[in-house]
Amino acid sequence: DGGITQSPKYLFRKEGQNVTLSCEQNLNHDAMYWYRQDPGQGLRLIYYSQIVNDFQKGDIAEGYSVSREKKESFPLTVTSAQKNPTAFYLCASSMRSGGSGDTQYFGPGTRLTVL
Amino acid sequence: AQSVTQLDSQVPVFEEAPVELRCNYSSSVSVYLFWYVQYPNQGLQLLLKYLSGSTLVESINGFEAEFNKSQTSFHLRKPSVHISDTAEYFCAVSGYTGGFKTIFGAGTRLFVKA
Numbered sequence: 050d051g052g053i054t055q056s057p058k059y060l061f062r063k064e065g066q067n068v069t070l071s072c073e074q075n076l077n078h079d080a081m082y083w084y085r086q087d088p089g090q091g092l093r094l095i096y097y098s099q100i101v102n103d104f105q106k107g108d109i110a111e112g113y114s115v116s117r118e119k120k121e122s123f124p125l126t127v128t129s130a131q132k133n134p135t136a137f138y139l140c141a142s143s144m145r146s147g148g149s150g151d152t153q154y155f156g157p158g159t160r161l162t163v164l
Numbered sequence: 165a166q167s168v169t170q171l172d173s174q175v176p177v178f179e180e181a182p183v184e185l186r187c188n189y190s191s192s193v194s195v196y197l198f199w200y201v202q203y204p205n206q207g208l209q210l211l212l213k214y215l216s217g218s219t220l221v222e223s224i225n226g227f228e229a230e231f232n233k234s235q236t237s238f239h240l241r242k243p244s245v246h247i248s249d250t251a252e253y254f255c256a257v258s259g260y261t262g263g264f265k266t267i268f269g270a271g272t273r274l275f276v277k278a
C-alpha cells in the first residue's frame with residue numbers, strides 16, 4: 050500500500066535534548082511538509098521541501114531542523130532551542146508544491162511530550 | 165497574503181440532522197480550496213476540493229461544498245449526519261504567490277450526538 054509513515058507514534062523528550070521524528074513516503078511525491086498542530090490553532094507549517102537536497106522554512110521554523118537526502122524521507126529534528134515543543138507533529142506529501150492545488154497526503158502523526 | 169477563517173470552533177448536532185461548517189477565505193490570487201477531515205489521533209484526509217469548473221463539489225460520503233467567489237466562502241454541508249462523522253474538519257486554501265502557499269484554518273470540531 051502506498052502512503053506516509055511516521056515514527057514513533059509517541060515520543061517523550063527531556064529538557065535540553067534533541068529528538069528526531071521520522072517521515073517516509075512511498076508515493077513518489079516530490080514535495081514534503083512538516084506541520085505542528087496545537088489545540089485550537091490548526092496546522093502551522095514548520096518546513097517544506099519541493100525537491101531532494103532543498104528545503105525552505107515555513108512560518109515557525111525556529112528550533113527545528115530538517116534534511117532531504119532522499120526523495121522518500123524527510124526527518125524533522127526538534128532541537129533544545131525549541132522552547133515549547135509539546136505538540137502533535139504531522140508530516141505530509143504532495144505530488145508537487147502546495148500552491149499547485151495538489152492534495153496533501155498526511156501521515157498518522159507523532160505526539161511529542163516534553164517531560 | 166492569504167488567510168482562512170473557520171467561523172465555528174465547535175458544532176454540536178444531533179444524528180440525522182443537517183450541518184453546515186463555515187469557511188471564509190481571503191486571497192489576492194486565484195485559489196484552490198480544500199476540506200480535510202481528521203479523526204482522533206490521526207492525520208488529515210482529503211474530504212473534497214475545488215480546483216475549477218462546477219462550483220459545487222461533492223465527497224463520496226455525502227458531504228458537499230460550494231465555492232462562492234463573490235462571498236469568498238467555501239462552506240461544507242451534509243443533509244444528514246451520522247455518529248461516525250464526529251471529527252475535526254479543516255478548510256484550506258492554496259494559491260501561487262511566488263512560491264508554495266497552502267493555508268489551513270483553525271479547524272471546526274463536529275460532534276454528532278445520538
